[in-house]
Amino acid sequence: MPRPRNKSNELAQLLRNYESRNVTYVSGESPVFWESASDTTVTDADGNTYLDLTAAFGVANCGHANxxxxxxxxxxxxxxxxxxxxxxxxxxxxxxxxxxxxxxxxxxxxxxxxxxxxxxxxxxxxxxxxxxxxxxxxxxxxxxxxxxxxxxxxxxxxxxxxxxxxxxxxxxxxxxxxxxxxxxxxxxxxxxxxxxxxxxxxxxxxxxxxxxxxxxxxxxxxxxxxxxxxxxxxxxxxxxxxxxxxxxxxxxxxxxxxxxxxxxxxxxxxxxxxxxxxxxxxxxxxxxxxxxxxxxxxxxxxxxxxxxxxxxxxxxxxxxRELPRRAATLGNRLATKLNALHASGKVAGVRGRGLMWGIELQDAAQARAAVEKALTKGVLILQAGEQGNVLSITPPLTISEADLDRGIDVVESCIA
Ligand SMILES: Cc1ncc(COP(=O)(O)O)c(C=O)c1O
Incomplete structure (x- = not known):
């Protein structure tokens, strides 16, 4: 079932009136307007929840609303x-x-x-x-x-x-x-x-x-x-x-x-x-x-x-909480998962360290489609790379192993 996005749509319309049009990309499923967030979970204005694999641009290392x-x-x-x-x-x-x-x-x-x-x-x-x-x-x-x-x-x-x-x-x-x-x-x-x-x-x-x-x-x-x-x-x-x-x-x-x-x-x-x-x-x-x-x-x-x-x-x-060490440990787990993804031939490359990883895809269109699809499945990731062909994975360092695994499984399922 599609996620409700009436409020996000309304807000996006208003944004068009009042913000420089260069700032927020409005198209299809994007953006969703954040209403609250706790640790690794973000809730939007329509009540949908998301697993945050971005830490909001690498900011919420200790989890949202710590x-x-x-x-x-x-x-x-x-x-x-x-x-x-x-x-x-x-x-x-x-x-x-x-x-x-x-x-x-x-x-x-x-x-x-x-x-x-x-x-x-x-x-x-x-x-x-x-x-x-x-x-x-x-x-x-x-x-x-x-x-x-x-x-x-x-x-x-x-x-x-x-x-x-x-x-x-x-x-x-x-x-x-x-x-x-x-x-x-x-x-x-x-x-x-x-x-x-x-x-x-x-x-x-x-x-x-x-x-x-x-x-x-x-x-x-x-x-x-x-x-x-x-x-x-x-x-x-x-x-x-x-x-x-x-x-x-x-x-x-x-x-x-x-x-x-x-x-x-x-x-x-x-x-x-x-x-x-x-x-x-x-x-x-x-x-x-x-x-x-x-x-x-x-x-x-x-x-x-x-x-x-x-x-x-x-x-x-x-x-x-020794979160840097936790990032190293979780990073090893993530490396194993992402290297397997690379070995499957589905993606052009994977690279990273700790909880900072990139999945290289063929082109920006494929990356954009994956980001949008992940959003509809309740997982937030970002597009990166000079050519826009990379998915970046930078979750809060507090993320649980189960959520990390689940999040990556979703991301994998969104790569066409
Ligand atoms: C490596 C690096 N340096 C500098 C900046 C700029 O920081 P700000 O956007 O807070 O000005 C960023 C932002 O993404 C960054 O990733």
Whole structure:
């Protein structure tokens, strides 16, 4: 029986009147309007329920409406919901900064807080420019670092940049994201860097998320780290998607013992409350002059106390329930299932780590059809990849084994 969608249809109609038409894709079964969510279950405006295999863009790592995080937000809202981030900050901001310094790898102990992932990337870009005195960046094709005008300069997906090229300096050295042989990919990067003396940093996702869950070959990130050191370039790790346990450790870089110069965080940091950070070593971060009364880089909501409380509660939840380890264990289970799917010849490829996986299909049309069909069967997945031909699977790290198995069985049944 088809799922009721009267309310979703009505809301979609209204949306057409009041939202920029570029934002929400309205067609066929999409969108469904979320009314509530609990752990891995989402309920829409018509009362239909869905198993969420997206964690809502990789945000709800601790599960939707996680009771401990909700309680922390309620306590904070009753006490203080806004302060003066860079003038008279909330006390809880200090607690969060201290915690970030404790969990970030190596000597990454000093942060800029922000609200969105793009905020964190822009703070990292400015920091790298000040620390090196250089104006340009290297980035990877297929990479996604946000859509603000600053981050578009390093966007690896062409269509996002093209309408705005007139505004962009276009100084970015775009490299192919490594697939296959690490040594060859490193040689290619070395050669490309050798022709450029203006690079402040290379910005890299340890696993490309939006780009279709592309995993670099083992050893690549560690060697890239070394090349950056040799060339006096910084390494900015964009862990906005991979961070906070998603790939089986708190941060994906740790799996290659890589300590970047700047670590960018967002998404799951507040488990649904918008907050982000760029975390650097004192040597790099202190390229900024001490404030003489007016910050050169800040924003109204920097260090928002609600965001800080949500982030502290999320990190506590990840740690006390050992959710990164759980992602690693469930990831092995998922790998077995997805590798079997690949072996069946039904899909072009599967790849991932922890609870971040991509299923590569023939083309975008096949992927779109699978996403829509899964929706009608009560499972939420996303389309990803530069060509749109990848199904991305990034459930909350709290998902049960039974739900994970059931969800993947549904996804499999939706692939034509
Ligand atoms: C790896 C990565 N970096 C940056 C961003 C941008 O974050 P935001 O959309 O919060 O600006 C995203 C968003 O999907 C992302 O996946």
């Amino acid at each position: 009771p401990n995080i909700t309680a922390a937000l309620q306590r904070q809202a009753a006490r203080l919901s806004h302060a003066m981030g860079d003038v008279h900050p909330a006390a809880v901001k200090v607690q969060l900064l201290e915690k970030l310094a404790a969990i970030a790898p190596g000597d990454l102990t000093k942060s800029f807080l922000g609200s969105s992932g793009s905020d964190a990337i822009e703070a990292a870009m400015k920091t790298a420019m000040l620390a090196t005195g250089k104006p340009a960046f290297a980035a990877f094709r297929g990479s996604y670092h946000g859509l603000s005008i600053g981050t578009l300069e390093v966007a690896g997906i062409k269509k996002f940049r093209e309408p705005f090229l007139a505004w962009l300096p276009e100084r970015t050295l775009l490299l192919d994201y490594p697939r296959g042989n690490a040594a060859q990919a490193l040689e290619y990067a070395r050669r490309a860097f050798s022709r450029r003396y203006d690079l402040a940093a290379v910005i890299v996702e340890p696993i490309q998320g939006r780009g279709g869950c592309v995993v670099p070959p083992p050893g690549y990130l560690a060697q890239l780290r070394e090349i950056c050191r040799e060339r006096g370039m910084l390494m900015i790790a964009d862990e906005i998607y991979t961070g906070f346990g998603r790939t089986g450790t708190m941060f994906a870089c740790e799996q290659e013992s890589v300590v970047p110069d700047i670590l960018c965080l967002g998404k799951a940091m507040g488990n649904g409350f918008p907050i982000s950070a760029a975390v650097a070593s004192p040597g790099v971060m202190d390229a900024w002059p001490a404030s003489e009364g007016e910050a050169l880089h800040t924003s109204t909501h920097l260090g928002n106390p609600m965001g800080c409380a949500a982030a502290l509660a999320s990190i506590a939840e990840l740690e006390s």
